Structure formats: structure tokens, C-alpha cells
Amino acid sequence: MVVIQAIRGTRDILPGEVGYWQFVEQTAREILGRAACLEIRTPIFEPTELFERGIGEATDVVGKEMYSFMDKGDRSLTLRPEGTAGVVRSYIGNKLHGVGGLQRLWYVGPMFRYERPQAGRQRQFHQLGLEMLGTAAVRADAEAIALAMDILAAVGLVDIRLEVNSLGTKEDRVSYRAALVDYLTPYKEELDPDSQDRLTRNPLRILDSKVERTQEILQAAPLLGTSLSVESQQRFDRVLSLLTDLGIQYEINPKLVRGLDYYSHTAFEFQSVRFGAVGGGGRYDGLVQELGGPETPAIGWAIGLERLIGLLQELRSAPGSAMDVYIVSRGEKAEAQALGIAQKLRSTGLKVEMDLSGSAFNKQFGRADRSGARVCVILGGE
Numbered sequence: 001m002v003v004i005q006a007i008r009g010t011r012d013i014l015p016g017e018v019g020y021w022q023f024v025e026q027t028a029r030e031i032l033g034r035a036a037c038l039e040i041r042t043p044i045f046e047p048t049e050l051f052e053r054g055i056g057e058a059t060d061v062v063g064k065e066m067y068s069f070m071d072k073g074d075r076s077l078t079l080r081p082e083g084t085a086g087v088v089r090s091y092i093g094n095k096l097h098g099v100g101g102l103q104r105l106w107y108v109g110p111m112f113r114y115e116r117p118q119a120g121r122q123r124q125f126h127q128l129g130l131e132m133l134g135t136a137a138v139r140a141d142a143e144a145i146a147l148a149m150d151i152l153a154a155v156g157l158v159d160i161r162l163e164v165n166s167l168g169t170k171e172d173r174v175s176y177r178a179a180l181v182d183y184l185t186p187y188k189e190e191l192d193p194d195s196q197d198r199l200t201r202n203p204l205r206i207l208d209s210k211v212e213r214t215q216e217i218l219q220a221a222p223l224l225g226t227s228l229s230v231e232s233q234q235r236f237d238r239v240l241s242l243l244t245d246l247g248i249q250y251e252i253n254p255k256l257v258r259g260l261d262y263y264s265h266t267a268f269e270f271q272s273v274r275f276g277a278v279g280g281g282g283r284y285d286g287l288v289q290e291l292g293g294p295e296t297p298a299i300g301w302a303i304g305l306e307r308l309i310g311l312l313q314e315l316r317s318a319p320g321s322a323m324d325v326y327i328v329s330r331g332e333k334a335e336a337q338a339l340g341i342a343q344k345l346r347s348t349g350l351k352v353e354m355d356l357s358g359s360a361f362n363k364q365f366g367r368a369d370r371s372g373a374r375v376c377v378i379l380g381g382e
């Protein structure tokens with residue numbers, strides 16, 4: 001018989017690792033809960049159009065990486081490649097804006113992108129995300145970043161570098177886009193094929209290119225910062241000074257543009273040495289309207305949990321939950337009593353594992369040792 005394999009780019013999170021996941025999720029739940037953030041759970045699949053309109057067809061995520069399919073009713077559906085679009089759809093559809101202005105919504109769950117699997121890159125992966133909808137406040141930008149940094153620090157990742165940039169307004173970007181295209185066009189033949197394609201479709205993304213020659217060409221390219229209006233620059237300066245007040249260290253990365261079309265003003269990434277970005281986010285003031293909702297400025301971020309946990313595994317062993325009691329029993333009468341005792345102890349809140357093997361005492365004692373339980377209860381015929 002042929003053994004059925006997991007799909008390429010997917011992974012099982014096995015019991016030996018799941019302690020990390022529970023620890024990270026619990027830490028995030030506490031930190032976000034203390035900051036008036038409410039959890040939201042949206043569907044794994046959505047109408048394809050949601051992502052086309054929300055994320056933008058010129059991005060890699062929509063253009064190349066979506067898991068889209070026709071269902072039996074001939075609707076085009078897509079496994080969500082990210083969390084923001086679904087949260088915004090829900091916010092609009094459920095009129096959450098009417099509930100009282102600002103909504104701080106967070107989520108955790110699987111996302112799907114058809115990418116080439118490699119270290120830190122899967123086709124099903126998980127993100128923890130926060131969306132603060134209905135606020136243009138500069139303080140919201142700093143609060144969002146601070147909460148992410150709190151979570152990273154609380155789980156033990158203290159050497160994550162925060163990179164920030166401002167993408168300005170749509171108008172700022174239109175003038176920058178023109179300046180960038182003017183600069184790059186003479187070099188067109190020397191750019192990598194992806195960047196050549198982006199030159200007309202989504203030129204800002206070229207800044208993200210990892211190709212060496214493209215990066216060389218970009219060395220002398222105009223920077224987005226030079227196209228910012230005075231207001232946009234002042235806004236960015238205020239965000240930076242709030243971060244400084246909070247004691248949050250940052251580096252300005254003038255080439256940070258992020259992959260998705262909907263960002264404006266503040267954009268940021270959490271960088272690690274091993275995986276590059278562990279997460280990132282930014283302000284997306286136009287998205288809610290773009291998806292048919294009322295004018296709603298917003299800011300959010302997402303952290304990739306596989307990468308976060310990959311880093312954590314280098315720092316500590318899996319947060320476990322050893323048993324308190326291990327019950328060994330042998331002989332018909334003893335075995336019959338063991339289950340009742342286990343259940344009684346469990347009802348008091350103790351963690352109790354019962355040996356079901358019926359094997360010789362020394363074998364059961366070996367397993368009791370390995371279980372890590374503090375106490376072993378032994379029931380025998382005598």
C-alpha cells in the first residue's frame with residue numbers, strides 16, 4: 001500500500017512542538033487582551049474578488065500565489081493568503097464600525113500561499129495579526145507597533161530589529177512612482193525579469209528585490225522620503241518620536257515598501273537574522289473604502305508564527321505540561337480501581353496519566369519515570 005504523504009509546503013505540528021504554539025498564542029492573547037483588543041475568527045476561504053480588490057492584482061500574493069478554485073456552484077473561491085482583507089470584509093458586513101468607532105481586532109490562524117517551499121516558507125503557514133480599524137491617530141501607529149514588540153519580547157525574542165518607513169499618501173506615491181520609473185527606465189535591460197515586469201505594474205515593489213544587480217542599480221535611485229509632502233513627513237516624525245518616548249528602538253529603512261498595495265504612511269517590519277522578516281504591517285487608510293465600507297483609517301500587522309517559533313526553538317525547550325501523577329497497576333482488581341482513582345484525582349485539578357499496558361511493574365515504572373510525573377501511584381494485587 002502506498003503511504004499518503006502530506007501536501008508539499010504543509011507541515012504537521014506534532015505534540016513535541018505544540019507547546020511552543022500554545023505558549024505563543026497564550027502570551028499574545030494576554031497581551032492583546034490587556035490592550036482592549038478583541039479576537040475575531042473569519043472564514044478560511046473567501047470570494048476571490050475580495051483579495052483581488054483588497055490586496056491588488058499587481059502584487060505577487062494575488063498575481064502568482066493564491067490558492068483559488070471554483071466550487072460546485074461555479075463561484076471562484078480563494079484560501080485566504082493573509083488576514084486583513086477578511087477582517088475588513090467582516091468589519092464592513094457586520095457593521096462593526098457602528099459599535100463604537102475604533103475596533104482593535106486580532107486573529108490567529110492558517111494562511112495559504114502558493115510559494116516555493118523552503119526554510120521559513122510554506123504553502124500553509126500561520127499568522128497572528130492585529131487590525132486597529134477606525135483611527136487615524138498617530139498614537140495608534142505607535143500603539144500597534146508597541147503591542148507587537150511586547151509580544152515578541154514576552155515570548156523571549158529580544159533581538160528583533162524594528163524597521164520603519166513612511167509610504168506617505170497616495171498622492172506622495174504617485175509622484176514618487178514617476179520619479180522611480182524615470183530613474184529605472186534607462187536600466188530596464190539590466191533589471192531582473194520580475195523587476196522589469198514590475199516597472200509598469202508595480203514599480204515600488206522593485207525596491208524589495210533581492211537580486212544583487214537590481215539592488216546595485218537601486219543604490220542611486222530616488223528615495224520615497226524625498227517625495228513625501230510636508231504633512232506626511234511631520235506625521236512620520238511624530239510616530240518616530242512616540243516610539244522613542246516608549247523606549248522602542250527602530251531603524252529607518254527608506255526602501256521598505258511591503259508587498260501589498262493598500263499601505264499608506266507608516267510601514268514597518270520586524271527583522272530577524274535567521275529568517276529576515278518575522279512580521280510586518282502598516283497603515284492602510286484606503287482599504288475599508290476600497291472594499292465598499294465607510295471611510296475608515298486603519299493600521300495593522302501580522303507576524304508569521306512558523307518563523308517566530310523557529311527562532312524560539314533556538315532559545316528554549318518546548319514549554320511542556322508534565323503530568324503530576326502516573327498510575328501504575330497490575331492485576332484485575334487493581335486495574336479496575338486505577339481508572340476510578342485517576343478520574344477522582346483529575347477532578348481535583350491534577351494531571352494524571354494512567355498506564356494501560358498491564359505489563360510487568362518494572363516496565364510500567366520505566367514509563368512513569370519518563371512521564372516526568374512527580375508522584376507515582378502503585379496499585380497491585382496485594
Ligand code: AMP
Nearest residue numbers: 120121122125277278279302303304307
Ligand atoms: P506578509 O503578510 O507577507 O507581510 O507576511 C507577514 C509574515 O508572515 C512574514 O514576515 C512571515 O513571517 C510570514 N509569512 C509570509 N509568507 C509566509 C510563508 N509562505 N511561509 C511562512 N511564513 C510566511
